[in-house]
Amino acid sequence: MATLSPLLKQATPVVVDHGQGAYLYDTTGRRYLDFTAGIGVTSTGHCHPKVVEAAQNQVGKLIHGQYTTVMHQPLQELTAKLGDVLPTGLDSLFFSNSGSEAVEAALRLSRQATARPNIIVFQGGFHGRTVAAASLTTSGTRFSAGFSPLMSGVHVAPFPFAYHYGWDEETATDFALRELDYLFATGTAPHETAAFFIEPMLGEGGYVPANTRFMQGLRRRADEHGILLVIDEIQTGFGRTGKFWGHDHFDVHPDIVLIAKGLASGFPLSGIAASKELMAKAWPGSQGGTYGGNAVACAAAAATLDVIRDENLVDNAAARGTQLLEGARQIGDKTPAIGDVRGLGLLVGSEFTTPDGQPDTATAQAAHKAALQRDLLLLTCGAHMNVVRMIPPLIVDAAQIDTALDIWADAVAEATK
Numbered sequence: 001m002a003t004l005s006p007l008l009k010q011a012t013p014v015v016v017d018h019g020q021g022a023y024l025y026d027t028t029g030r031r032y033l034d035f036t037a038g039i040g041v042t043s044t045g046h047c048h049p050k051v052v053e054a055a056q057n058q059v060g061k062l063i064h065g066q067y068t069t070v071m072h073q074p075l076q077e078l079t080a081k082l083g084d085v086l087p088t089g090l091d092s093l094f095f096s097n098s099g100s101e102a103v104e105a106a107l108r109l110s111r112q113a114t115a116r117p118n119i120i121v122f123q124g125g126f127h128g129r130t131v132a133a134a135s136l137t138t139s140g141t142r143f144s145a146g147f148s149p150l151m152s153g154v155h156v157a158p159f160p161f162a163y164h165y166g167w168d169e170e171t172a173t174d175f176a177l178r179e180l181d182y183l184f185a186t187g188t189a190p191h192e193t194a195a196f197f198i199e200p201m202l203g204e205g206g207y208v209p210a211n212t213r214f215m216q217g218l219r220r221r222a223d224e225h226g227i228l229l230v231i232d233e234i235q236t237g238f239g240r241t242g243k244f245w246g247h248d249h250f251d252v253h254p255d256i257v258l259i260a261k262g263l264a265s266g267f268p269l270s271g272i273a274a275s276k277e278l279m280a281k282a283w284p285g286s287q288g289g290t291y292g293g294n295a296v297a298c299a300a301a302a303a304t305l306d307v308i309r310d311e312n313l314v315d316n317a318a319a320r321g322t323q324l325l326e327g328a329r330q331i332g333d334k335t336p337a338i339g340d341v342r343g344l345g346l347l348v349g350s351e352f353t354t355p356d357g358q359p360d361t362a363t364a365q366a367a368h369k370a371a372l373q374r375d376l377l378l379l380t381c382g383a384h385m386n387v388v389r390m391i392p393p394l395i396v397d398a399a400q401i402d403t404a405l406d407i408w409a410d411a412v413a414e415a416t417k
């Protein structure tokens, strides 16, 4: 009998039968409050009726209209709809299937458009698992160990992760910008640097928001040196942070934006957006793929955008996110093992730390497990997997947040007793 690879580790033993809204139901009928949302994917909740309807209608009409062979309506409709929400001037789109592929497409575009070889990433960033994307990833060595050599031309600058350094945000930001300038003098000259790749909030790296001064510092240096600012919104986009884009918190404008996850409510769909002028600088033939812009995925994505707008999900993410962050902070304040609670919108992380300031992976894992036993699904992240993260769907309501916080308080109490 065939089995799944032993390398594929599941965070929970749950065998799911179906999902509805913020809940998953296992094969025995047990109901779980799902604060993982498929790693930030099912933003409209599981099986939102409008998304289901759009996908079902499309399945009966056309499933695969290979987009370098023919054009199809769902792709046209989605492209037009994205035009209403993308940052100003980023009016040209390329679609692919996974986040990693979008990262790779942005990497190709950055190098081709600038004719420069090097990329600067920020420590703790996660950009994917394919070899080039893994080369840009510094959120944990598990994503790149054992298959070196990785792609060359990648330089790593610090992210203003104040809690990690044990500094306040101003000091961490000064340090990160100073080190970036030092990197220009020591590692990659500005005129050899094609792009900055950055998440507006470290995701897999531990749920650490960037800040306005840092992001604007990147923008200024990008403008000064002709470097592209590539913002990876794969986890933070589509309302997840309580604003439509994660970078909207920092009043900064990207040259390329990367999209996936929350875009299509669970269908594999990703993409990059840039200005037409920038896109035109990439080499002909450098964009394509068999499955990109799949018709069912595009129909689901167009419906997802409608649901986000019609149900005011960005505002809901902001309001429920404040409720979740404040509640998690209250629990953190009472728990010495929780050193920091941070987040933006419906991305909230609690970092577990030992009394001598070391990452406390064991207690984080115990709290995660105790929550699962109480029917609350959570995930961990961070370089040491010592941050427990909550990522509910954007349709989550106040009562569900309260329930999750009650369970979390009990789970933390059990893990730390």
Ligand code: PMP
Binding pocket: 039, 097, 098, 099, 100, 101, 103, 126, 127, 128, 129, 199, 203, 204, 232, 233, 234, 235, 236, 260
């Ligand atoms: N970038 C970010 C910010 C992500 O969070 C992820 C996935 N966690 C990726 C890229 C890679 O996406 P995928 O797993 O779909 O390749």
